[in-house]
Amino acid sequence: MKEYTNHPLRALxxxxxxxxxxxxxxxxxxxxxxxxxxxxxxxxxxxxLGGGNNILFTGxxxxxxxxxxxxxxxxxxxxxSSLTIRVEAGVEWDDMVAxxxxxxxxxxxxxxxxxxxxxxxxVQNIGAYGAEAKDIIxxxxxxxxxxxxxxxxxxxxxxxxxxxxxFKRELRGRAIITAVDFKLSKIASPNLGYGDxxxxxxxxxxxxxxxxxxxxxxxxxxxxxxxxxxxxxxxFFKNPIVESSVADALLASYPDMPSYxxxxxxxxxxxxxxxxxxxxxxxxxxxxxxxxxxxLVLVNxxxxxxxxxxxxxxxxxxxxxxxxxxxxxxxVNVL
Numbered sequence: 001m002k003e004y005t006n007h008p009l010r011a012l013x014x015x016x017x018x019x020x021x022x023x024x025x026x027x028x029x030x031x032x033x034x035x036x037x038x039x040x041x042x043x044x045x046x047x048x049l050g051g052g053n054n055i056l057f058t059g060x061x062x063x064x065x066x067x068x069x070x071x072x073x074x075x076x077x078x079x080x081s082s083l084t085i086r087v088e089a090g091v092e093w094d095d096m097v098a099x100x101x102x103x104x105x106x107x108x109x110x111x112x113x114x115x116x117x118x119x120x121x122x123v124q125n126i127g128a129y130g131a132e133a134k135d136i137i138x139x140x141x142x143x144x145x146x147x148x149x150x151x152x153x154x155x156x157x158x159x160x161x162x163x164x165x166x167f168k169r170e171l172r173g174r175a176i177i178t179a180v181d182f183k184l185s186k187i188a189s190p191n192l193g194y195g196d197x198x199x200x201x202x203x204x205x206x207x208x209x210x211x212x213x214x215x216x217x218x219x220x221x222x223x224x225x226x227x228x229x230x231x232x233x234x235x236f237f238k239n240p241i242v243e244s245s246v247a248d249a250l251l252a253s254y255p256d257m258p259s260y261x262x263x264x265x266x267x268x269x270x271x272x273x274x275x276x277x278x279x280x281x282x283x284x285x286x287x288x289x290x291x292x293x294x295x296l297v298l299v300n301x302x303x304x305x306x307x308x309x310x311x312x313x314x315x316x317x318x319x320x321x322x323x324x325x326x327x328x329x330x331x332v333n334v335l
Contacts, residue, residue, distance in 0.1 A: 050117035058306030089119025231300030
């Protein structure tokens with residue numbers, strides 16, 4: 001366990017915002033959380049900082065950032081058709097995906113190159129190209145800072161939904177995820193429902209695990225800016241889910257508008273398309289802007305504050321609502 005005070009955060013957030021944290025504590029063993037939260041100076045205000053890829057700091061963080069650093073992957077169970085692995089929270093998500101693909105395990109490949117750590121994946125129920133983390137998550141292990149107990153939740157108990165989970169609701173500000181069990185398939189099960197992915201895979205010779213991973217990576221790199229060059233947090237906005245009647249009315253005016261089935265009586269719209277058609281793709285406000293190739297992404301051209309990013313986000317939201325009457329919400333966690 002390591003502890004730092006007045007720690008700079010620029011290297012610990014993918015937006016590269018120059019802010020500081022009053023305290024950061026790193027742990028690589030879940031049992032160390034007992035010590036952190038049981039002692040006299042246990043943090044009253046805290047936040048779990050994973051890879052820093054889905055967060056925007058809008059000022060100095062006056063609490064304690066809890067940073068998991070455990071990076072183990074262990075096989076827990078295996079049969080003829082599947083394999084279950086336990087992955088510690090500090091493992092980079094894409095490292096875990098690569099580990100699975102290299103071993104011929106299906107289920108994670110469509111989620112290739114998503115930035116962030118494994119510990120963050122259940123919180124956001126990360127997803128891409130028709131797949132979501134919930135599809136392969138079997139169990140989530142956590143430390144409950146209210147009861148000071150280590151426990152776990154099954155997939156059903158996590159109450160997963162689109163970019164949502166119990167960790168963003170009932171357990172927000174309470175649970176620290178320490179590890180996740182994933183169940184992968186040994187049986188080929190390509191998920192190629194998205195047209196651009198299907199075409200990219202075919203161009204590589206067909207639906208093998210490696211081809212799908214390479215195709216996903218190629219598409220993401222073509223659309224998304226490299227955080228080493230332009231600070232960003234990936235998709236800043238969630239795709240809005242609206243009543244089917246709202247989607248039908250919009251489709252009557254915009255027949256090329258993408259829409260997808262969601263829960264009964266509702267449809268999911270493409271936030272990037274809405275932002276683009278609202279005239280905000282490529283829009284720039286000083287040191288921040290909407291990326292010119294992917295309208296879902298807000299970028300820091302250098303020297304931007306979290307407040308600058310939020311001002312741009314508000315302008316994008318207003319433009320979309322003015323044109324379509326649809327409200328889009330941030331996917332990024334704002335502190």
